[in-house]
Amino acid sequence: MSATSTPLSLAPYNTFGLALNAQHLVELSERAQLSSLWQANPELPLLVGEGSNLLFTKHFKSLVLVNRLKGKQVSETPDAWLLTVEGGENWHQLVCWCLDNNMPGLENLSLIPGTVGASPVQNIGAYGVELAQFCHQVESFDWQSGEYKIWSKEECAFGYRDSVFKHEARSHFIVSVTFCLPKAWQPVLGYGPLAELGERATPKQVFEKVCATRQAKLPDPAKLGNAGSFFKNPKVISAQAQALKLAWPALPVFAAEAGLSKLAAGWLIEQAGLKGVKIGGAGVHTQQALVLVNHGDASAEDVLRLAALVRERVEQMFGVRLEPEVRMIGEQGETYLDEALACLS
Template sequence: MQVTSAALAPYNTFGLNHTAEQLVELTAREQLQRVWQAYRQTPLLLVGEGSNLLFTAPFSGLVLVNRLKGIAVTETEDAWLVAVEGGENWHQLVCLCLAQNMPGLENLALIPGTVGASPVQNIGAYGVELAQFCQQVESFDWQSGEYKTWSNEECAFGYRDSVFKHEARQHLIVSVTFRLPKAWQPVLGYGPLAELGEAATPAQIFEKVCATRQAKLPDPVVLGNAGSFFKNPKVVTAQAEALKLAWPKLPVFAAEPGVSKLAAGWLIEQAGLKGVKVGGAGVHTQQALVLVNLGGATAEDVLRLAALVRERVEQMFGVRLDPEVRMIGAAGETYLDEALACLS
């Protein structure tokens, strides 16, 4: 077990140059007990590929990087059960399932990050969410040093949300088991997928999703970013209808009864923010929902840009955007206003 202090730039796709006091790459479950015994009183940050993280300050604790690997498939009469270790790459899992004729996850292609990170945010795209296929999650409880298995219901999945995002105890997700029904149905209600028609195959959906994402979203190797920076906001349907009268082209989607979801990227673009810069950070010129590191950006640059975007959208539409990106301060999870306050 190698424990070192480390620069965090390789462990976050924004490419911000903060540091951690200690860092361990977890490659085998047998390491967990040893790491836990040594560092259970230390502030802990669990990291996969860092594709949804914004480090706002140097981290005063242990960064534990999940590199656990392994995939096992069990077939039942009506479904495939796919048990996946948390360090596996998400997109590679989608590709493997399609290659083995086990469809269902194709709408979630090219979402960056690891399988272990996917339940935390309940990742979703093009009308599909992870919660629809997650049968159970296995975690390591950092408080007790024991493993726990969570059913789908116990995960308390919501829009970009789950129990793992809010539990006071921190859980390292060591594996996720997916149930992919053999009675596959295409999900084509969002964006360009509707063009495919009801006869669309899983492979066609996969290809369309990949082409769409690649056309709109910057490669973090070229431009550091954490994907969609803000959640699509939910508002009461009456407010959505009023906004639609004023802005007829505003994309509005049904959510739960009495609630509608708005397209955050559209709101940001209409507020004239595409290409706006603060220091080395900018709003992406092709997808306004993405904030990017244009080169040499600091956490302060990104935070001030995010605050500017939130303020302009609220002024124009009366809608407050909430970040989807997880913000990590010196002692752990933080939020935009708190991180901004620490700058002053």
Template sequence: MSTTPSSLIPFNTFGLEQSARHLVVLEQRSQLQTLWRERGEEPLLFVGEGSNLLFTAPFDGTVLVNRLTGITVTDAGDAWRVRAEGGENWHRLVCWTLAQGMPGLENLALIPGTVGAAPIQNIGAYGVELAQFCEAVESFDWQGGEIRHWSAADCRFGYRDSVFKHEAGHHLILSVTLRLPKAWQPVLGYGPLAELGGQASAQQIFEQVCTTRQAKLPDPKVLGNAGSFFKNPKVVQAQAQALRLAWPELPVFAAEPGRAKLAAGWLIDKAGLKGARVGGAGVHVRQALVLVNLGGATAEDVIRLATLVRERVEQQFGVRLEPEVRMVGRRGETSLDEALACLN
């Protein structure tokens, strides 16, 4: 086991100055039982690369950083079964599977974070979600001190949601097993991918996704951010149709029966919020869905900016945005409303 100073700057891509009472880096599974036996009553938070986190306050507990690595592949006949340890970088896994001739994850290229974080949020992009490929998840149950195995159904995946998201500090994701069908089918229904044509290869899709993301999304190493801050909201069809009458250019996508998904970035942009800032936090000038650290931002700056964005969009469109970024307060998971209340 290795420990590091309690600063959380290296473990949140927003680059905010926050701290934890204790910080532990998990590098071997053999550490788990010792850590579990020595656990106290203080809060516990599992972190990968901190790419989808906003620490709203200093954390009064232990942050456990997952650095377990390793990838194995088995031939399942009509598919490849890829098992990756939770500390593996997600984008590197996407690149590796493509290099091995195992397509399927190309639409999910350049999503920041680790494999262990992927099922928590049920990551998704360009018409593809992790849930479409996830066969099993392995976790360490921090309450019972044992390893648990989850089928995809057990994970209760939803839009940027899973059972793990609602049991923070309970399950540490040790590995994820993906099933990549050998009969690969391209997914080309979103944005610039449709321009590639039906004969596009997985590599072409991968390259287009990378080009598009790099053009729109700021590199957190240059400009601190946590990726898409808000979820694309879902509304009933009647509301979507009414909004399209008022704003014909509004992007609307199919969702479950009776509902439609709207583009949160478009709503924020049309509300005149691109470039808006509160203190050191701002709405990115090229992608309104991303809130960024313009330099010296505090958690309070980000919280107040996110609140401003949500209020303006709701006033103009009657649509309430929900944060996609996980917010962590002093004792664990929190919400934007709770974080704001702590400031006032």
């Protein structure tokens, strides 16, 4: 399949469904396309999977490269399965495939939207499990050198919703991820409703509970545009968390790194009275305050101003400043909330 480049609406390529355009867009279905695209487009393109964690703030004035690479390969050691997956594979479908083939481990991450190639960038996580726990290595194509590179788990520098690919390795297009799934499976049941399952829970039961919980709380992007959790759960010093807990006993607080505690951003937003609040066509979801939604006619400006309002109200009430988890993309590439607000015309 040869690559074609044409101006195109970005609405199908971002789950917010915002009506913005790219100057050029290419769907990459074969690795062989990468070298020719790199030679023809020396400027770094925007690398996109399913657009489930993106907020386009302006029309994009360069190339958008969409990962549609497919394929899986399995090998094993006496203790684990090694599963190499091409970056364009759908994440949730991979979780289902692993369960169908008796290779559990990823079930806590069920129904997280997006592609396998996007998963290391954010170090996706849910219900006590992060991708970093199962990542063996990442293969990428460097848009600066035109060469492939293999990253060990340590080189990926995983953190909370963070990795090297969000910083110094932003020029790397992830072509595959290799997972190490231990054969001695152990359920992770410490978060929310999973504790109800008990230690004898099966991988299928964990999968079903995670899916049911997410479907009850989170809107389907196909029906109501959104990019999942808009803000990160904030980390604060433990003394501040303890003080907040005294003032608001129902505040969920989780252990983090030494001296730090993690707070539930959705709870903070809800307590600030923001559930259902709208600006233009954008709103805070009525079931899960951590999610900002497009009610059908939202503009990027609506979403940005709503995000700023949420951040302001939470900071005023709790003294905690929320940081967006969603990646914001301006005319030339990555941007940030304050910068995007300043660029509104």
